[in-house]
Amino acid sequence: MFVKLTRTFRAGVQNFIRNGWLSIATVSVIVTAMFIINVQVAVVTANELLLKDVQERVNISVYFKTQTEENRVLEAKREFEVISNVTKVVYISKEQALENFKASTNDNETIRKSIEELGTNPLESVLNVSATDPDEYEAIAGQIDRSSFAEDISKVNYQKYRGIINSLNKEIKSNQRVAILLGLTLSIVAILITFNSIRINMYSHRQEIEIMRLVGASNNYVRLPFIFEGIFYGFAAAGIAVPLAFFYLNFISSGETSNSILPFSNTKFIQTFLNDYFIKNIILIVLAQFFLGIFLGVVSSAIAIRKYLKIR
Amino acid sequence: MIVYENISKIYLGSAPALENINLEIREGEFVSAVGQSGAGKSTLLKMLYAEEAPSTGNIYFHRKNIVNLKNKELPYHRRNIGTVFQDYKLLPKKTLFENVAFAMEVGGRTNEEIDEAVPQILDIVGLGKKTDKYPTEVSGGEQQRAALARALVNKPKVLLADEPTGNLDPISTWEIVQLLLKINEFGTTVILATHDKGIVDKICRRVIAMDRGKVIRDEENGRYCI
Numbered sequence: 123m124f125v126k127l128t129r130t131f132r133a134g135v136q137n138f139i140r141n142g143w144l145s146i147a148t149v150s151v152i153v154t155a156m157f158i159i160n161v162q163v164a165v166v167t168a169n170e171l172l173l174k175d176v177q178e179r180v181n182i183s184v185y186f187k188t189q190t191e192e193n194r195v196l197e198a199k200r201e202f203e204v205i206s207n208v209t210k211v212v213y214i215s216k217e218q219a220l221e222n223f224k225a226s227t228n229d230n231e232t233i234r235k236s237i238e239e240l241g242t243n244p245l246e247s248v249l250n251v252s253a254t255d256p257d258e259y260e261a262i263a264g265q266i267d268r269s270s271f272a273e274d275i276s277k278v279n280y281q282k283y284r285g286i287i288n289s290l291n292k293e294i295k296s297n298q299r300v301a302i303l304l305g306l307t308l309s310i311v312a313i314l315i316t317f318n319s320i321r322i323n324m325y326s327h328r329q330e331i332e333i334m335r336l337v338g339a340s341n342n343y344v345r346l347p348f349i350f351e352g353i354f355y356g357f358a359a360a361g362i363a364v365p366l367a368f369f370y371l372n373f374i375s376s377g378e379t380s381n382s383i384l385p386f387s388n389t390k391f392i393q394t395f396l397n398d399y400f401i402k403n404i405i406l407i408v409l410a411q412f413f414l415g416i417f418l419g420v421v422s423s424a425i426a427i428r429k430y431l432k433i434r
Numbered sequence: 435m436i437v438y439e440n441i442s443k444i445y446l447g448s449a450p451a452l453e454n455i456n457l458e459i460r461e462g463e464f465v466s467a468v469g470q471s472g473a474g475k476s477t478l479l480k481m482l483y484a485e486e487a488p489s490t491g492n493i494y495f496h497r498k499n500i501v502n503l504k505n506k507e508l509p510y511h512r513r514n515i516g517t518v519f520q521d522y523k524l525l526p527k528k529t530l531f532e533n534v535a536f537a538m539e540v541g542g543r544t545n546e547e548i549d550e551a552v553p554q555i556l557d558i559v560g561l562g563k564k565t566d567k568y569p570t571e572v573s574g575g576e577q578q579r580a581a582l583a584r585a586l587v588n589k590p591k592v593l594l595a596d597e598p599t600g601n602l603d604p605i606s607t608w609e610i611v612q613l614l615l616k617i618n619e620f621g622t623t624v625i626l627a628t629h630d631k632g633i634v635d636k637i638c639r640r641v642i643a644m645d646r647g648k649v650i651r652d653e654e655n656g657r658y659c660i
Binding site (some may be wrong): 332 | 483505506508509510511512513515517523525536537539540541542543544545584585588
């Protein structure tokens with residue numbers, strides 16, 4: 123068993139090496155396929171991160187009239203917290219709101235002076251209500267409108283991010299479709315090219331194969347070198363595609379290169395993707411890539427064997 | 435040991451290649467199948483190593499019907515049968531040693547076994563001093579002897595020789611025939627297909643004469659005459 127494996131493995135290595143240019147061409151095609159699949163996955167993931175980020179910022183801002191007592195607002199907070207699908211309610215007092223406002227205007231002289239002149243705090247206290255799902259906001263806002271606090275509320279604002287979320291969602295879905303289609307097409311191309319290389323190798327080894335069959339080589343012994351050959355193609359391709367994708371993504375997402383290279387995606391989130399996902403899960407990703415490459419190679423050789431390596 | 439039972443082989447749109455063949459070959463026999471090209475000798479041999487299947491009939495090898503062998507069983511059946519052909523079928527990029535060793539390698543034999551058996555068998559066929567030569571560097575007769583060594587190195591029960599001397603000069607031919615007889619003396623059943631009258635007459639063993647897919651004569655110690 124071990125003897126057979128080492129012998130067929132060696133034969134596979136020889137197939138791979140002795141067909142220098144053919145092997146290089148084959149590996150290049152698989153690298154291209156895997157590289158583009160990688161980049162697509164990165165783009166889709168980056169967009170999903172972007173969406174998640176926007177979604178997290180989305181909430182319903184409930185503004186209370188300035189004369190409303192703080193206790194009343196906290197009462198409202200407790201009541202809103204038990205509305206179904208509400209995940210959290212954050213209270214921002216008038217004073218806090220003023221601080222935030224000052225900070226957001228960078229302590230602008232004129233604004234500070236005009237507030238001082240006013241004598242009182244013109245800002246309203248706010249409850250920020252977050253929900254499990256952006257689709258719930260409309261219902262929750264309605265419920266807030268109908269609550270017993272309606273008279274104390276000056277306005278309920280939840281529309282701000284809706285458009286962004288919707289268009290982002292659409293983009294992600296279409297990006298995913300493109301990624302899947304592109305990935306599938308390129309995988310098929312890669313399989314076809316690999317299949318063809320293995321077929322050529324079978325042809326150049328036809329004499330050996332004939333003799334193997336005559337002297338009673340087991341079917342696996344005849345097939346394994348070509349399976350190994352397919353594995354090597356995929357293995358070599360994965361070894362190139364992973365670093366290539368990493369450096370490419372790193373390059374386009376750093377510095378001044380902008381969205382133009384990757385439409386619809388936020389380069390910042392590609393960096394996030396690289397740092398938070400790629401590097402943290404590097405072992406898993408590399409394993410998955412090798413698996414993908416080897417899978418492509420094995421499928422190709424299996425097709426070639428089925429079609430061209432007759433047993434009888 | 436080998437029984438052909440009502441064997442016919444019919445290719446669509448042509449005369450039958452084999453027609454109702456019934457034969458029995460006993461262990462240790464030396465059988466020559468003679469006849470013109472297209473008489474069906476090669477087809478008969480091919481069926482024995484299951485390269486071709488008969489249209490009708492059964493072939494028994496050691497009482498096992500080999501007509502419908504499963505793909506998985508096929509290699510094990512073929513290990514019982516050594517084959518040599520007119521065109522030797524040696525691998526040009528391997529030395530004679532490597533060519534013979536190849537037959538053992540694919541059978542999963544260890545390197546120790548190979549290093550022991552290959553020089554031995556090459557010695558027997560008289561190529562002990564040419565083990566490192568490539569097929570193109572030796573004569574046709576020597577190539578055929580290397581092919582014989584390869585066929586024998588796995589110790590098959592039967593040796594099939596399909597026109598082994600077709601490309602050889604009379605002296606080399608005679609050497610090959612001598613070798614076949616020697617192999618037969620060691621106990622291997624030999625089936626030789628040939629159209630060479632001279633060698634069959636000299637061998638003086640069982641002769642099966644074939645013509646247009648039929649056995650027309652089958653006699654012990656026969657001579658070649660059609």
